[in-house]
Amino acid sequence: MKQTVIEKIVQRYVIHHDTPVKSGDYVTIRPQHVLTHDNTGAVIPKFNEIGKMTVNDPRQPVFALDHNVQSTDEKNLNKYAKIEAFAKKYGIDFYPAKTGIGHQIMCDEGYAFPNTLVVASDSHANMYGGLGCLGTPIVRTDAAGVWVSGEIWWQIPPIAKILLSGKPQPGVTGKDIALALCGLFTNNEVLNYALEFHGDALKHISIEQRLTIANMSTEWGALVGLFPVDNVTRAWYAKRNETIMRRGLMGAASDENMQGKHPRINDKTLKQLQDDILHPDPDAYYTKVIHLDVGSISSIVSGPHAVNKMFTAEEISKKHLPIHKAYLVSCVNGRYEDFVAAANIMRGKKTASGVEFYIGCASKEIQTRLMEEGIWQILLETGAIALPPGCGPCIGLGKGLLEAGQTAISATNRNFKGRMGSKDSEAYLGSPATVALSAIAGYIVADETAVHKPNCDIIEYPKPQHKEAADILKGFPEYIEGKMIFCPQDNLNTDGIYPGKYTYIDTMTPEQQADVVMENYDPDFSHIAQKGDILVGGFNFGTGSSREQAATAFKYKGIQLVVAGSFSETYKRNAINNGFIVIECADLIATLKSKFQKKDLTIDTALHARIDFIHARIHVGDEQYVFTPLGTAAQRLIIENGLLHMIKNN
DSSP, X not given: OOOOHHHHHHHHHEESOOSOOOTTOEXXXXXXXXXXXXXXXXXXXXXXXXXXXXXXXXXSEEEEOOSSTTOOOHHHHHHHHHHHHHHHHHTOEEEOTTSBOHHHHHHHTTSSOTTOEEEESSGGGGGGGGGTOEEEEOOHHHHHHHHHHSOEEEEOOOEEEEEEESOOOTTOOHHHHHHHHHHHOOSSTTTTOEEEEESGGGGGSOHHHHHHHHHHTTTTTOSEEEOOOOHHHHHHHHHHHHHHHHHTOOOSSOOGGGTTSOSSSSHHHHHHHHHOOOOOOTTOOOSEEEEEEGGGOOOEEEOSSOTTOEEEHHHHHHHOOBOSEEEEOSTTTOSHHHHHHHHHHHTTOOOOTTOEEEEOOSBHHHHHHHHHTTHHHHHHHTTOEEOOSSOGGGGTOSSSOBXXXXXXXXXXXXXXXXXXXXXXXXXXXXXXHHHHHHHHHSBOOOOOOSOOOOOEEEEEOOOOOOOSOOOOOTTSOSEEEEEXXXXXXXXXXXXXXXXXXXXXXXXXXXXXXXXHTTTTTOTTHHHHOOTTOEEEEOSSBTBSOOOTHHHHHHHHHTOOEEEESOBOHHHHHHHHHTTOEEEEOHHHHHHHHHHOOSOOSXXXXXXXXXXXXXXXXXXXXXXXXXXXXXXXXXXHHHHXXXXXXXXXXX
C-alpha cells in the first residue's frame, strides 16, 4: 500500500495493528517519548487514580518545568518540588525551572529525533516536526496512561502536502512564512490535519526557521507539521553533536554506559540517521496539496486577537500603530538566530520612549551562548528587560504583562484576546526583526523590502472509499439508534458546553454535570434533549479549553453519542478517553443545515438515525451517510468505559 512519510513513521510505532496504516485509522501507538511540563502536577493525580503505581518505562517520559517559572509563590514552589520528587522516585528525566521551554529541550536534547514519534501534553508539540520528528499533542489523561502502559491511541489525521517553492526575499523569515500560510488560507483548510512540508524552498530554510513554521502549524489548526529529514537536518545534527561534545552537555540523565557520550545525539545515532531515509511513496494519497511561493511574500504582521488577520509590511507600516510593549520570547521565536537578527537591527540604538522591550530565551543554553558572544549585551544596552528562559508573558504569567488599553508587537505564537494580559489590550504577531524594528520606532513597522503578491493555491483530491465492513470487538455495539437533536452552531466551544465556573468544582456529581450541560450555549437544551438522543453538532465542535466535563456531561445526560462535521482534536480525545463515542460526518451536517435553516440553537429534528458501526454508515430515512470506521483502539476504550478504567482493568 502507498504511504506518506507520516504514515511510514506511524507504522514504526503502531502495535496491535495487522495491516498497513493509513490516514483515518484508529491505532494504538507506543511513542518514543512523552513530554509534560508544569501540567505534570495535574497528570500525577490521574496516574495515582489508576493505582498501578509504577512507570512502564522511565526513559519514555520527560518532565520540563517552563510555564510559571517566574513565580516564587509557595504553592507553585511546592508543586514544582512534588514534580521533581516524582521524577526522582521513578528515574524520569527532569529539567528544573529556568532550564528552558520543554519543546526546545526536547529538540536540543535529542528526545525529538528525526523519523521518530513523540507526544506532549501541550498543543505546540508540532514544533518537533521541524527536525523531522512526528510530534503531536495529547491530553493529560493520555499522558498518565502512557506513563503506566507506554501506549496511547491515535486517529491518524487527514494528511496534506504543503509545497513551499521559491526562495525567501531578504528580510522574510520562517515566522513570516507561517503567518502568511495562516493568513492566506483562513477557511479551516488544515483543521485537525497532519501536514508534510515539501518543495525546493526547503534548502533555503534553516532548522531554526523550520521549527518556527512547524510550531505555528498549530495556530493554523494542524496536529502535525512535519519537515523532511534532508541535508539541512543532518548538518544541524552534526553541528549539534560537536557542540554537545565541546561543552560536555550530557542531558538530564545520561546512561552510565554511554561513557561520556550523549545518550541520544552521538556518532552512532548520527550514522543511523544518515542511513534512515524516508520518502513518500509514488502516488501516496494526500487529501489536498497547498502551494505557497515563499518568494512572493513580504514580512507579515498578524492581529489583533487572531493569527489569520494578516497585514503586509507595507500595510502595517502605514497604520503607524503605537506600541507600549515588545516581546522577543517563547518557544516559537526564542532561539539563537532570532536574537542575532534583532541585535543586528538594534545595535547602538535605544528602544523608543514609553516602550518596554522584553527578551527571554527558549533555553538557558541559548542565553549562555548569546552572552558569550556579546549579543545579549547588545540587546540589554538598547533598554531590553531580561526574563528567565521559559514561557512567561506568552501565556500571561510573570513579569511584563499587557495592561488595559496597551498594544504590543510580539514574536510569540498566539495573540488571543487576554492571553498576554488584560482582555482590553491588543497583541500583534511578527518576526523577531519586526519586533526589533518596532521597539526602536515606537510603533509597529516591518521590513518593506520584499514584494507581496502572493502566489499560492490549493488542490483537493477525492477521499478514498472506506472498506465495506469494519471489525467490531465483542462488547461494542454493532449499531446505535435514536432521535437526532441538532445544535447547528459551528465552533461551539467547551465553555458553551460546560461553563467555566463549574470546571474546578470537584464535587460536581454526574447528575449536576448533566443539569448544566450546554447552559451557556442554550438554556433550553436540557429540556429539549432526552436520554437516548443522538446529538448532532456543527463543525469544529468542542473547540477551546480542554475541560473533560464537556464530554462527560453529555454522557451523564444520557446522550448516546455526538455526531459533528468535525471536532476539536482535544475534545475528541477527551470524549473517547472517557468512554464516549464521537463521530465525524460532514455530509450529514451539511444536509441538516440545509433542512433546518431556522435560527433555533437546539432543534428537535424528529428524525430517527441508525448508526451502523460495521458498515460505517448513518441511516436517516432513505438516506445514508458514510463516516470513518471507529477502529478497535477506540472501541476498546468505549467498552472499558474510558482510558483510566481500561488500564485499571488490564
